[in-house]
Amino acid sequence: MAGEPCIVVQDLWYSYGGEVTALQGIDLEIEDGDYVAVIGQNGSGKTTLVKHFNGLLKPTRGRVLVRGLSDREGSPLLRDTADLTAGQLAQTVGYVFQNPDHQIFCATTRQELAFGPRNLDLPEAEVKRRVEEALARFDLEEVADKPPAVLGYGLRRKIGVAAVYAMRPRIFILDEPTTGLDWRSTMELMELIGEMHCHGHTIILVTHDMKLVAEFSQKSLVLRDGQVLVYDDTRNVFEHSEILRDTQIEPPQITALAKRMVPYGMPGDVLSVEEFYTAYCGLGER
C-alpha cells in the first residue's frame, strides 16, 4: 500500500566480529513503492545496511522491521527480521548480488530461474509459469536452454536479476547491478527495473553511478561512516550537492554544469541533459 512503510529501521547498530562498528544508530523508514538509491563510499555501511533488510545480517543493537507477504486479517504486518531467517525473508525481499557469478550454478538458464521459486515451495506449474514470464520479460528466451556460466557477462547479469524477479519479492535490493555493463545494457537493465517499480515493487538500488541515481531514483540515501548523511528526494540531495562532495562523491557532469551556472539563473537541481536544455532555454523568460 503506497505511503505505508515497508522497511523500518530503528536505532540500528552493527559491529562485525564485535570490533569494527559498521553502522552507528541508523533510523530510517522506506515506504511501499519507493525507489531509493543508496549512495556512499565502500566502507560507508551501504552493503551492511541493506543486508539487514533481507535478514542476512541481524542487528547488534536496534531493530529492523520488514513488511511481510502474509495478507491475513487486513494489511500485512511489519515483522522483525531478527525472528526470521534470510531464507524466509527471501519471499518478501529479493537481493541481487553485485557479481552474478556468485549466484549462477545451474546447467540451463531455465533451471537457474526456477531455483528461487522452487525454494519457495511453489507448485511446479506456478514455477514453470514464472520462469517463462521471466524469460520473456528479460528477453532471455534465446538462451533458455544454455548454461548461464558460458554466456557473456551482460547476459549473466540479466539472468541474475531475472532469477530474483522470478521470486516476485515485494522489495528488490540491487547491489551495483550495472558494474561492468556498457551503456546500452545499463539502460536496458534500468528500464526493466523501472518497469518493476511501475508494477508496485519497492526498489532499493545501491550504486556508485550518479547519473543513474539522478535519472531513475525518487529518493536518495547517502551514508558515510556508518551513519545517514541525508535521506531525501533525489532532487533535493542533488540540489545540495555539497553533501555529496562531503563524502567525495561527484554529481553528474550536467548537474555540476548547472550548479556553476546558478548565478545566471539556472536551477540547482538539474538531473538530466534534457532538463538542462529546457532550463537554459527558459532563462530569458524570467
Place this chain on the structure above:
Amino acid sequence: MTLEISIRDLHFSYPVLSGVEGPPLASDGEPIPVLKGIDLEVERGEFVSIMGPTGVGKTTLCLALNGIVPQSTGGTIRGEVVVAGLNTRQHPVPKLASQVGIVFQDPESQFFNMAVEDEVAFGPESLGLDPREIRERVDWALKAVGMNPHRHRSPFQLSGGEKQRVAIASILAMTPRILVLDEPTSGLDPIGKAEVFRVVRELKKREQMTIVMVEQESEKIAEFSDRVVILRDGKIALLDTPDRVFAQVELMHEIGLAVPQVSELAYLFNTRHNTSYTFTCLEDAYQALVSRITVYESRITVHESEVAYGR
C-alpha cells in the same frame, strides 16, 4: 614519430573446446571471429582509449598486444601485431610482457603476493634484474602511484583502489614502453576510481610512455585521450579525436555507447538551434553557454546570436 603499436588486418577467433560449450559457432561449425580486421597505429607517447559494447573484443585486443593472444589462448589468428618493434607471434609472451604491461580489471586476481613490496618486485624479479636495481624500481614505482607508505601491507588490508594502484606499480616496475589498462576502474568505488585516474593523469605526463586505456566512462576518456577507438562487431567503427568521436551522438547511441553529458547537450543545441557546438568537457560547455548570457542588474538575457565554439 616512432610507431609503438602497429596492428595490421588483425583477425582472431578463440579456439573451439571439444566437448565443452565454447564460443559461438557459425553454421559451418567454425568459431565466430572476435576480431574481424583491426588496423591501428599508435605512436610513442600517445594516449589512445578504446570503447565498445560488452563482449565486443576489447580485452581480446589488449591481450593481443602482449602476445597472450594467440600464444596462451590458442585460437586462429590472421594479420600482424608489432609492439615496440617486436612481432607478437615471434617472441615469447614474457619478453613481450616486459615491453607491454597490462593492468586488468579485477584487483583481487592481480595481487598474488602477501605484501605490497613483494608484489611490485615480482615483475623485475622475473626479468632477472640485480636486487639493487629491483629495489630502486620498486621505490620509484610505489612513489609514482602513491603507495609508498603502504609497502609492507598485505592485500587483505587494502581497498580496491589501493590494490589497483599496486597493480599499476607492479607493471611500472618493469618499465614497459607501452601501458595497457583494461577497464581499470570497473569495480571500484568513487574514491578508488579517482585514485586510479589520478595516477593515470600523472603517467600521461611522462612523454615516453604510450598508454592504451579501455574504459566505459566517456567523460574520463574525453579528458585523457589523444584519440578514441570505437569497436563494433569486432571492427573499428570510429577512430578519431575525442571531440569528433563524441560529437557523433546518434552513431554512438546506435552502437550502444554513452557520450559525455555535455556532448549530448551540444548535440541537443545543434539539432534544435542549428548551432555547431562541440563540448567535450564541462569547461567548454560552461564557457560557451555563459558567453551567450548577459546579466544586467537582475535581468538575464540569452543572446540569440550563435556563438560557434569550434576547436
Place this chain on the structure above:
Amino acid sequence: MSFSFDLYVQRRSWLHAVDPRVKLAFVFLGTVLMLAFKNLFIMLLSLAITHLIISSAGVPGHKVRWVWKTMLPINIMIPLLWVIFYPEGPTVLFQFWFLKVTALSFLRGIALALRLDAIAFICFTWLFTTDQTSLVRSLVKLGLPFEWGLVLAIGLRYIPTFYGLYTVVSEAQQARALDLTRGSFFTRVRSYLPILVAMLISALRTSEQLARAMESRALGLPGVQRTCLRDIRFRPADYAYTALLIALFSALLTLRFQFGLGTHPLYLF
C-alpha cells in the same frame, strides 16, 4: 570488508630474524622428537618451551589462544577415545557397564593429546614468525622448484579470499531462499551444492585471470634466471642455532633409545 586470516605476525624479533630454514629444521626435528617420546611431562615441558619462544617473539596472546581453541576438539576426543578403546593397567578409576576407565589409559590418552598440541605449537613457532615470501624462498633454496613454491605461495594467499567467496556465495544463494538448515542430513548436504558449484565456477574464472596477470609480469622469461629482492642468508647466529638443534636432537634421541627416557606416560624412566 576484508577478512584478515594471516598466521604471520609482523614483528621484529630474534625469532623473526632467524633463517626460515633453521626454523623448518626445528619443526622437522622437533616433530620427530615429539613422536619418539610418550611421557606427558616431556610434552608439557616442550609446550612450555614453545610458548616461551613464541611470546618472546612478540606474538600476541589471542593468536596463542586461537591455536588452543582450534585444538580443543582433539584434546577432548583423543583421551576419550583412548580411554574407551584401550583400557590397560591395574588401577581402575571408574567402571560403568562395559566401560572400564583405567588410570594408565587415561594418562596415555592425555599424553597423546598433548603430543599433538606440542607438535602444533612447534609448527606455529615457524608459521607465526615467517612471512610467506621467506617461507617459499627457503623451500626453493632447499631444492623445491620455483613454480611449486609459487603455487604454494598463491595457495596460501588465496585461502582467505576463498573463505570470503564462500561467505558471499552462501549469502547470495540464501537470498534466493536456499535453506541450509532444513531436512535430513542428505538434504542438507545437497543444499550446499549451489554454493559449491558457484564457488567453483568463480574460482575457475579467478584462476584464469590470475594466470594472465602472472604472464603479464613476465613469469617464465626464457634464458633468464629469476632474482630475488629479499633473499635469505645464513648469519653466524643461524649456524649456531643449527648446531644447537642437532646437538640437542642427538642427545635427546640417545637418552630415549639408549636409556629409555620418556617411554612411560607418567614416569620419566
